[in-house]
Structures are given as structure tokens and as C-alpha cells.
Amino acid sequence: MREWAFQTGAGITLNVADDGGEAPPVVLLHGVTRRWQDWLSLWPHLAQRWRVIAIDLRGHGRSDRGPGAYRIVDYVPDIVDFLREGLDDPAIVIGHSLGGNLAAAVAAEAPDRVRALVLEDPPLIMAGPRLAETSFLETFHVFIRHAGSDRPVAEIAAEMAEARMSVPGRDKPVRLGDIRDAVSLRFSASCLKRLDPEVLQVPIAGRWLDGCDVESSLGRVECPTLLIQADTTVGGILPDRDASAAASLIRDCLHLKLPGVGHNIHTGATDAMMRMVVPFLGSLE
Numbered sequence: 001m002r003e004w005a006f007q008t009g010a011g012i013t014l015n016v017a018d019d020g021g022e023a024p025p026v027v028l029l030h031g032v033t034r035r036w037q038d039w040l041s042l043w044p045h046l047a048q049r050w051r052v053i054a055i056d057l058r059g060h061g062r063s064d065r066g067p068g069a070y071r072i073v074d075y076v077p078d079i080v081d082f083l084r085e086g087l088d089d090p091a092i093v094i095g096h097s098l099g100g101n102l103a104a105a106v107a108a109e110a111p112d113r114v115r116a117l118v119l120e121d122p123p124l125i126m127a128g129p130r131l132a133e134t135s136f137l138e139t140f141h142v143f144i145r146h147a148g149s150d151r152p153v154a155e156i157a158a159e160m161a162e163a164r165m166s167v168p169g170r171d172k173p174v175r176l177g178d179i180r181d182a183v184s185l186r187f188s189a190s191c192l193k194r195l196d197p198e199v200l201q202v203p204i205a206g207r208w209l210d211g212c213d214v215e216s217s218l219g220r221v222e223c224p225t226l227l228i229q230a231d232t233t234v235g236g237i238l239p240d241r242d243a244s245a246a247a248s249l250i251r252d253c254l255h256l257k258l259p260g261v262g263h264n265i266h267t268g269a270t271d272a273m274m275r276m277v278v279p280f281l282g283s284l285e
Contacts, residue, residue: 003062006055008081015062016086017054019047024115025091026281028054029079029099031264032199033143035061035191038096042266045274050092050281055082057099059196070202072101072127073211079106083113092281094118096266097237098208101127105212108220116223116284118277121230121263123237124218124246128209134237135166140200142176146189147197156189157182168233184267218249225253226280228265228273235262254280 001019008014017036026046028039036054046052056063057075066074079102083091090113095103100122107114123131131137142163146156161177177185202208227250229243230236238246240257247255256276261269 006082006086008078010066010077010081012058012066012078013064014058014078014082015056016082019043019052021051023049023051025087025089026050026052027079027083027087027091027093028052029093029095029102030054030057030060031097031099032140032203033060033147033188033191033195034096035194037061038187038191039266041270042094042274042277045270045278053087053091055079057102059199060191061194065196065198067196067198070196070199071210071212072098072105072208075102076105076109079103080110080113083110087113090115092116092118092284094120094277095122096120097122097263098127100124101214104214104221104225105217107223107225108217111220111222114223116281117221117225118280119225119227120265120273121228121236121238124242125209125214126237126239126242127203127214129206131203131206131208135168135235136237137204138165139176140204143188143192143195144197144200144204146192147195147200149193151193153186153189153193156192157185160185160189215249218246221250223252224280224284225250226276227253227255228276229255229257230261230263230265231257231259234260237263 003017006014030038035056039054058066092115093103100119163176164173165176247253265273
């Protein structure tokens with residue numbers, strides 16, 4: 001595996017992790033606040049048959065910041081440029097959360113460069129003002145306090161563990177450390193240290209979807225798509241009604257839900273996710 005730099009048409013340098021090789025490419029797009037290392041749990045499963053590539057989105061990880069440009073429509077050209085100029089062959093694109101919204105929009109904009117999609121619990125229209133209906137807005141308010149911090153990872157993680165959060169089914173707020181394990185919080189803290197705080201200002205302000213028509217994008221997705229939905233009762237972001245509507249808009253879509261599994265499916269239920277993803281990707285051959 002190596003990391004290399006790709007410069008977009010807008011002059012943004014993206015940090016790319018790539019295991020190389022001649023196999024068909026799979027491009028991984030992480031969720032907000034994360035970085036490419038978030039995909040390490042899936043890497044061994046995918047690398048057996050595909051060239052695995054993971055990108056730090058603008059403002060995340062080692063990629064450049066993009067002041068004033070963190071709406072979903074701002075991320076899309078970066079990935080379209082990468083698929084067109086950074087790869088020889090069309091790619092399978094797997095996106096989690098924000099990365100799922102981004103993956104669908106990219107497939108709509110550059111159908112000739114996307115062979116297939118895997119959308120892992122994307123917020124879709126929930127990324128707009130309806131984000132306030134979820135616990136994610138509250139989480140972002142906690143996270144933004146530490147974005148770009150130069151404090152030690154352990155110190156940030158310990159402070160986040162004490163933050164009080166509202167949880168579905170609970171009458172009173174609970175410690176974040178009681179619903180997220182210590183390793184997860186430590187990784188989140190390490191990601192936040194490399195995050196442009198402005199990244200989170202956009203969804204907090206309800207502006208993530210400004211300039212973006214989610215339904216139109218989904219209707220223009222031409223490639224085979226696997227939509228994997230988490231369970232909203234344990235932290236998933238995509239409601240049943242929205243998931244069903246999205247699946248009906250995409251021409252060739254398999255929609256599967258994982259009861260009892262939260263938003264971060266690829267880390268919380270890696271084996272279950274790969275039991276869906278591997279045969280789905282195999283059906284493309």
C-alpha cells in the first residue's frame with residue numbers, strides 16, 4: 001500500500017491510499033470527520049480480488065482544505081476528476097454516510113466512470129435540514145470543538161467520552177463513552193485533529209445539500225447499486241421510507257437492511273457487510 005497525491009481541476013490536492021496492482025479498481029469514500037484509514041477493516045476482504053483505493057476527502061486527513069466549499073456539490077468534482085484523470089478504468093465506488101451521498105452524485109455526473117455503487121447508510125435527503133431530526137447534529141456539535149486541535153489524541157478522546165448525548169429510547173442523555181467504545185473514540189479523536197473545522201459548520205448550518213437535488217441524482221444513476229441500510233433505532237441515519245424511495249429511484253438497485261446494526265456498518269458488522277458486498281461485486285463479472 002502506498003499514499004500518493006492527486007491534484008483536482010480546482011487545485012485541491014487529495015491524499016490517496018492505493019494498494020496498486022492490475023485488478024479492477026474499487027474506490028472507497030469515507031464519512032464526514034473520518035479519513036481513509038476508516039476502511040482498514042474492509043481492506044483485506046476487498047484486496048483479494050480488486051485494486052483498493054481510499055481517498056481522504058477535501059478538508060479531511062492529509063488532503064487539502066477547501067475554505068468555503070464543503071457542501072456535497074463541492075466534493076463531487078474532486079472525485080469525478082479522480083475517476084477521469086487518476087484511473088485508467090471505470091471503478092466500483094463504495095461510500096459510507098457522506099461518502100454514500102457523494103458516491104451517488106458522482107455516478108450521476110460521470111456514469112461512464114462508475115461500474116457499480118455500494119451505498120452504506122447514506123443520509124440522502126436527511127443530510128439537509130432534517131439532520132436536526134437525528135442525533136448526528138448533536139454529535140457534530142461535540143466534534144467541532146476538537147476539529148483541528150493540537151491536543152493529544154488521548155486527551156481529546158477522554159473529553160469526548162464525557163460528553164452527554166441524546167439516544168433514541170433513553171429518557172436522559174448518556175455519556176458518549178457509554179455508547180462508543182474507547183478505541184472508536186480514540187480513532188475519532190485522531191481524525192478530528194486533521195479535520196478543517198469548517199467541514200462541520202456546513203451540516204450544522206443545514207447547508208450540506210445546498211445546490212444538490214438528491215432525487216434527481218438518484219434517478220440518473222445507471223449502474224448496479226447495492227444500498228445497505230442501518231437500523232435507526234441503534235444509530236442508523238436513513239429512515240425506512242427514505243431508503244425505499246431511494247431504491248425505487250435507482251434503475252438497478254438492491255436494498256438490504258441490517259436490523260440491530262448502527263450507522264458504521266463496515267466497522268460494527270464487517271462480516272455481515274462483506275457477505276453482501278462480495279457476491280454483489282462478483283455479479284458484475
